[in-house]
Amino acid sequence: MREVLSAGEMSFREESGRWVVEEVSNQSTGYCPDVSSWPAVAEAPDRIGIHHPSGFTHEVVFRRCRSCQELSIVWEENFVCVFCGEDLPRKRNVGEPG
């Protein structure tokens, strides 16, 4: 089995008769990819010649709460667990080491 390089959501739109990538995010609560996985994401549309943004249009930061063990999404640098209000670690602690 090969490691997962990134995951998330990608949407496309048609522009002058060609498909281009409209929005890309790393929002995958299954894999919790780090935002640093962008180069692996860009490789797929590059390979088939589809234009894409220069980075994630929606960057999602994941942290595992040390207190309640729930997976939280960090909103606007606000490192607080949405489930129990505990402070979330600044250092990445989910998915592959980023």
Ligand SMILES: [Zn+2]
């Ligand atoms: Zn919590």
